[in-house]
Amino acid sequence: KVPKFTLKRLPYYYRCVHNFFEREEEYVSSEDLAKAAQVNPVQVRRDLTLFKAMGIPGVGYRVPVLKSKLEEVLGLKSTNEAVLIGVGKLGRAILEYPGFERYGLNIIASFDADPVLVGKRIGNREVFSIQELPHIINRLNIKVGIVTVPSQAAQYVATLLVGSGVKAIWNFAPVSLEVPKHVIVRNEDLAAGLATLFHHLAD
Amino acid sequence: KVPKFTLKRLPYYYRCVHNFFEREEEYVSSEDLAKAAQVNPVQVRRDLTLFKAMGIPGVGYRVPVLKSKLEEVLGLKSTNEAVLIGVGKLGRAILEYPGFERYGLNIIASFDADPVLVGKRIGNREVFSIQELPHIINRLNIKVGIVTVPSQAAQYVATLLVGSGVKAIWNFAPVSLEVPKHVIVRNEDLAAGLATLFHHLAD
Numbered sequence A, B: 001k002v003p004k005f006t007l008k009r010l011p012y013y014y015r016c017v018h019n020f021f022e023r024e025e026e027y028v029s030s031e032d033l034a035k036a037a038q039v040n041p042v043q044v045r046r047d048l049t050l051f052k053a054m055g056i057p058g059v060g061y062r063v064p065v066l067k068s069k070l071e072e073v074l075g076l077k078s079t080n081e082a083v084l085i086g087v088g089k090l091g092r093a094i095l096e097y098p099g100f101e102r103y104g105l106n107i108i109a110s111f112d113a114d115p116v117l118v119g120k121r122i123g124n125r126e127v128f129s130i131q132e133l134p135h136i137i138n139r140l141n142i143k144v145g146i147v148t149v150p151s152q153a154a155q156y157v158a159t160l161l162v163g164s165g166v167k168a169i170w171n172f173a174p175v176s177l178e179v180p181k182h183v184i185v186r187n188e189d190l191a192a193g194l195a196t197l198f199h200h201l202a203d
């Protein structure tokens, strides 16, 4: 099992090595990786030794090898089919963003309660009615639900997702969701980031 | 100075007490606050004692008092004028979202490099050309810049913001920004959240 704080840093190492891969660089140094994760290079080397990723002193880590290793550890090698609920301002931005595909996210359908949106194609996927969620999820092996509905609808939607067999929820609504122990919930609270920024600004 | 891990939890306590305030509840318990921050109630009581916020055993904390106390500690009592750069999918969702106002964010203008967008009103604010950024920021006392441009433009925009006197940057582009020590940068990397979710799903 990966230690909790190492796990938090891995996506930043991955982002950095992916940027080097796109620029067709051969090596990435622990200093480059340290800057991306805002830690010191010793911490980088210590984290990566856990996965037997070895760098060459003074040169760095081979980019394709480290990239593949991090994809394996982060579980990005397999794709995860997902559905998105709530095709509003934020939901639409996520649907149309190509940046999550390289993390293995494949959003195959979206759902909304607004009859005006149902039947439209947004981000090249069809918008279905929220009533159809249970039997569409059952038919396709959907593991992940992305919740971008208003706070007051979020718990209802989460319960519907869990009832349809979803194993994980990526929640953007600023409320705590009650789900059974076997379901993983990842909360994104952008306002928490803002509050921390303002606290440091006020200091 | 507030300990780092306490500071991370405060926005979740604030979100919880704000929801209670809107529902006109009189008290909020440490159990309620604990659920919002996904910690145990002992941790909540220990955090809040640091700010001399005292609860009544078995009843909880008075909602208006705790709300005001957290606003003070998080620096939310004063407003921070901000500008947003990059009025694309994500930028537009942020501009049109009322949820950040209660954290004291006041986005007064937005900027973009796309001539088609310049002069339009999005989220009830005018979109200016990126060329006009330096002298508009100087004229108004802007403290915060929100960066929602593509990765390859993010460093250029950050340098422009710092050169215009901005003190803090809220960065949504998945790259590390190089800024002088006196400028605070808060990075939001939504993909990092996704990678962590998928890691736990793969376990």
Ligand SMILES: NC(=O)c1ccc[n+]([C@@H]2O[C@H](COP(=O)([O-])OP(=O)(O)OC[C@H]3O[C@@H](n4cnc5c(N)ncnc54)[C@H](O)[C@@H]3O)[C@@H](O)[C@H]2O)c1
Pocket: A085, A086, A087, A088, A089, A090, A091, A111, A112, A113, A114, A130, A147, A148, A149, A150, A151, A153, A156, A157, A172, A173, A174, A190, A191, B093, B094, B095, B096, B097, B099
């Ligand atoms: N816009 C942002 O920048 C931003 C930032 C932080 C957090 N959030 C959070 O993300 C969520 C979405 O925000 P938004 O700005 O996109 O809101 P929005 O109002 O633009 O979109 C919400 C969508 O959800 C749909 N919806 C409502 N109830 C539903 C239900 N029961 N089932 C299915 N669909 C339903 C609506 O029809 C609408 O299309 C909110 O919880 C908000 O607090 C948004």
Ligand SMILES: NC(=O)c1ccc[n+]([C@@H]2O[C@H](COP(=O)([O-])OP(=O)(O)OC[C@H]3O[C@@H](n4cnc5c(N)ncnc54)[C@H](O)[C@@H]3O)[C@@H](O)[C@H]2O)c1
Pocket: A093, A094, A095, A096, A097, A099, B085, B086, B087, B088, B089, B090, B091, B111, B112, B113, B114, B130, B147, B148, B149, B150, B151, B153, B156, B157, B172, B173, B174, B190, B191
């Ligand atoms: N859409 C999402 O859900 C999402 C999720 C995570 C991260 N991000 C990140 O947020 C940023 C914005 O993403 P998006 O999906 O909104 O992209 P987008 O392409 O829809 O919008 C980018 C905007 O920036 C403007 N721009 C480009 N260069 C500029 C410059 N030099 N000065 C001023 N404006 C400039 C463009 O004209 C455009 O309006 C990207 O860095 C992206 O990686 C987006």
